Amino acid sequence: MKFYLETYGCQMNVSDSELVSSILLSAGWEPASGIDEADLILFNTCSVRKHAEDRVLGRISNEKHRKQDNPALKIAVLGCMAQRMGKRLLEPGTGVDFVVGVDQYLELPALLNQDRGIEMDFDSQQIYPGLKPLHGDETCAFVTITRGCDNFCTYCIVPQVRGRERSVDFSQILTDVRDCGDKGLKDVTLLGQNVNSYRWGDYNFPRLLRELNKVESIYRLRFITSHPKDLSDELIDAMASCDKVCEHIHLPLQSGNNSVLKAMNRKYTVEDYLLLVKKLRAAIPDISITTDLIAGFPGESESDFEQTLQAMRDIQYDYAFCFKYSEREGTAAQGFPNQVPEEERLARLQKMIDLQREITLRKFSTQIGKTVEVYVESLSKKSDSQVSGKTRDYKIAVLSGSRSDIGTLKTTKVIKATAGTLICA
Ligand code: 5AD
Ligand code: SF4
Numbered sequence: 001m002k003f004y005l006e007t008y009g010c011q012m013n014v015s016d017s018e019l020v021s022s023i024l025l026s027a028g029w030e031p032a033s034g035i036d037e038a039d040l041i042l043f044n045t046c047s048v049r050k051h052a053e054d055r056v057l058g059r060i061s062n063e064k065h066r067k068q069d070n071p072a073l074k075i076a077v078l079g080c081m082a083q084r085m086g087k088r089l090l091e092p093g094t095g096v097d098f099v100v101g102v103d104q105y106l107e108l109p110a111l112l113n114q115d116r117g118i119e120m121d122f123d124s125q126q127i128y129p130g131l132k133p134l135h136g137d138e139t140c141a142f143v144t145i146t147r148g149c150d151n152f153c154t155y156c157i158v159p160q161v162r163g164r165e166r167s168v169d170f171s172q173i174l175t176d177v178r179d180c181g182d183k184g185l186k187d188v189t190l191l192g193q194n195v196n197s198y199r200w201g202d203y204n205f206p207r208l209l210r211e212l213n214k215v216e217s218i219y220r221l222r223f224i225t226s227h228p229k230d231l232s233d234e235l236i237d238a239m240a241s242c243d244k245v246c247e248h249i250h251l252p253l254q255s256g257n258n259s260v261l262k263a264m265n266r267k268y269t270v271e272d273y274l275l276l277v278k279k280l281r282a283a284i285p286d287i288s289i290t291t292d293l294i295a296g297f298p299g300e301s302e303s304d305f306e307q308t309l310q311a312m313r314d315i316q317y318d319y320a321f322c323f324k325y326s327e328r329e330g331t332a333a334q335g336f337p338n339q340v341p342e343e344e345r346l347a348r349l350q351k352m353i354d355l356q357r358e359i360t361l362r363k364f365s366t367q368i369g370k371t372v373e374v375y376v377e378s379l380s381k382k383s384d385s386q387v388s389g390k391t392r393d394y395k396i397a398v399l400s401g402s403r404s405d406i407g408t409l410k411t412t413k414v415i416k417a418t419a420g421t422l423i424c425a
Contacts, residue, residue: 001028001029001030001039001040002029002030002031002032002037002038002039002040003021003024003029003030003031003032003038003039003040003041003042004031004032004034004035004037004038004040004041004042005017005020005021005031005041005042005043005044006041006042006043006044006059007044008043008044008045008046008052008055008056008079009044009045009046009048009052009079009080010046010048011142011189011191011224012144012191012192012193013044013045013046013079013080014136014142015133015142015143015144015191016044016078016079016102016105016144017044017136018133018134018135018136018142019105019128019131019133020042020044020078020105020108021133021134021136022131022132022133022134023105023106023108023109023131024108024109025134026109027108027109027112029109035063035066038073039070039072039073039074040073040074040075040076040112041063041066041073041074041075041076042075042076042077042078043056043059043060043075043076043077043078043079044078044079045077045078045079045080045081045082046079046080046081047079047080047081047083047084047157047161047328048080048156048157048158048326048328049323049326049328050326050327050328051326053081056077056081060075060077060094060095060096061095063075063095064094064095067095074097074098074112075095075096075097075098076096076097076098076099076100076108076112077089077096077098077099077100078100078101078102078105078108079102080102080157080158080161080162082099082100082101082102082120083101083102083120083160083161083162084157084160084161084330085099086099086101086118086120087099087118090116090118097115097116097117098111098112098116098117098118099117099118099119099120100118100119100120101119101120101121101122101161102147102161102162102163103121103122103123103126103163104119104120104121104123105128106128107119122163123163124148124163124164124166125166126147126166127144127147127166127167127168127169127172129169129172130172132176132179133176135180135183135185137185137377138184138185138406138407139184139185139186139187139375139376139377139378139389139406139407140185140187140188140189140377141180141185141187141188141189142188142189142191143173143176143177143180143188143189143190143191144168144190144191144192145167145168145173145190145191145192145195145198145208145223146165146166146167146168146191146192146193146194146195146197146198147162147163147165147166147168147192148162148163148164148165148166148193149162149164149165149193149194150164150165150197151193151194151227151265151267152265152332153254153264153265153266154263154264154265154331154332154333154336155264155294155297155325155326155328155331155333156328156331157328157330157331158193160330160331162193165192165193165194165197167198167199167200168200169200170200170201170203170208170211173190173208173212174211174212174215177212177215177218178215178217180217180218181215181216181217181218182217184407185218186217186218186219186220186375186407187218187219187220187222187375187377187390188212188218188220188221188222189222189223189224190208190212190221190222190223190224191223191224192223192224192225193225194225194226194227194230195223195224195225195226196226196227196230196231196232196235197227197230204234205223205235205238206232206234206235206237206238207238209221209223209235209238209239209242209245210238210241210242212244213242213243213244213245215244218244219244219375219409220244220246220375220392221242221244221245221246222245222246222248222394224250225250225252226249226250226251226252227252228251228252228253228266228268228272228273228276229266229267229268229272231251231276233279236279236280236283236284237283239280239283239284240283240284246392246393246394247284247286247287247288247392247393248287248288248289248290248318248392248393248394249280249287249288249289249290250290250291250292251273251276251277251289251290251291252291252292252293253270253273253291253292253293253308253311253315254266254292254293254294254297255293255294255297255300255304255307255308256270256307256308256309256310256311256312257270257300257304257305257307257308258270259299259304260297260299260300260304263297263298263299263333263336264294264297264333265332270307270311273311274311274314274315277289277315286393287393288318288319288363288393288394288395289315289317289318290317290318290319290320290321290394291315291317291319291320291321292320292321292322292323293308293312293320293321293322293323293352294323294324294325295308295322295323295324295325295345295348295349295351295352296324296325296340296344296345296348296349297325297333297340298325298333298336298337298338298339298340299336299337299338299340300325300340300348305348305351308352309351309352309355312352312355312356312359313355313359316359316362316363317356317359317360317363318360318363318364318393318394318395319356319360319394320352320356322349322352322353322356323349324345324346324348324349325340325345327339357419358419360419360420361417361418361419364395364417364418364419364420364421364422365417367395367414367417367422368414368415368416368417369413369414370413370414371411371412371413371414372391372392372395372397372411372412372413372414372422372424373391373392373409373410373411374389374390374391374397374399374409374410374411374412374424375389375390375408375409376388376389376399376401376405376406376407376408376409376410377389377390377406377407378406379402379403379406380398382398384402385400385401385402386398386399386400386401387399387400387401387402387403387405387406389410391422395421395422396420396421396422397412397414397421397422397423397424398421398422398423398424399412399424399425400425412424412425413425
């Protein structure tokens with residue numbers, strides 16, 4: 001029996017899909033080489049914005065016709081949408097046979113022995129202990145260090161669908177990271193909704209970084225996502241002093257206006273955030289900073305929004321993921337007055353994207369002439385004599401090379417830049 005798994009949303013879902021693949025493999029399932037071959041199609045889904053959910057519902061609807069030719073074919077929905085929509089996904093006509101929430105993946109093989117079914121109870125202890133994820137990539141790995149979130153930003157559905165925050169046992173993380181290095185996955189990203197609040201016994205996040213920095217078999221250590229309210233001086237020190245920790249931080253600002261930040265329940269001000277940026281840049285020269293921004297949160301006026309654009313100009317992010325606010329059922333912001341009209345949200349989003357594009361191009365162009373270290377991850381899509389990878393500060397770089405360079409570090413010179421790629425020698 002063969003399974004085909006499609007993943008949507010954030011890196012946490014990518015990492016969860018690796019766990020699910022490993023669980024299915026141990027239960028005797030084999031991965032299908034394409035969707036046509038599958039006896040089971042799984043969708044690991046995202047609920048963070050309505051658009052993400054609509055896309056998956058569209059995908060399921062497009063694939064359910066396959067059941068006419070293959071009546072034994074089953075469709076399963078996993079992840080945040082499974083948790084949020086539950087039984088509604090099993091209603092007649094959806095084509096869905098199984099619904100499995102984020103804490104119940106170990107139940108999946110048993111459930112698949114039935115005709116239809118649902119498992120979506122929260123398990124506040126679930127950290128999938130001892131499971132070896134089936135890494136999909138040959139060079140880079142994601143290792144989950146915390147699950148869930150306690151922050152309740154008022155726009156965000158994650159705390160409702162992923163439950164309370166818990167940290168993975170330090171010894172399990174250490175084993176996972178060592179295994180990654182031994183398998184040749186030498187660029188490791190630690191994952192959590194808010195990695196800065198990692199806590200396992202005496203281990204906090206800076207200590208975790210210092211310990212993992214000693215793992216000889218890896219080259220690079222990264223982490224996502226950091227919450228500005230928990231970014232301590234101790235962490236900045238650890239980042240600066242650990243040689244494997246890369247010169248990059250993803251630090252979501254969300255808005256450049258203090259009343260919007262308060263309404264979002266972000267627990268910092270723009271001034272607090274600017275101070276963090278100053279400290280990071282003082283401790284780690286040339287650190288690249290990326291962010292998430294939301295346009296059109298309820299109550300955001302034109303001048304509030306202008307302050308977000310100003311923050312972008314002041315901070316000069318290397319890259320920004322820009323989103324328009326999407327109202328999510330069950331979040332605190334759902335009932336907020338003064339919702340911004342859809343066209344206005346879109347117009348503001350476009351302004352953000354345009355501004356960031358200019359800034360990114362300028363930032364990438366300042367790299368021309370510099371020598372950078374690239375960890376080669378794949379052959380370039382455009383040419384057989386080129387390879388592609390990332391710099392330590394999380395920029396995509398293309399350079400000359402061949403298949404045998406994959407998984408190695410190359411030192412090269414930047415000769416050209418676009419708003420997304422460094423072209424190297
Ligand atoms: N609408 C728009 N963007 C959202 N995000 C989270 N929830 C929403 C929402 N309801 C964004 C935030 C977060 C990123 C992962 O997704 O910017 O940092
Ligand atoms: Fe959502 Fe805020 Fe938690 Fe991030 S920190 S997952 S934005 S509630």
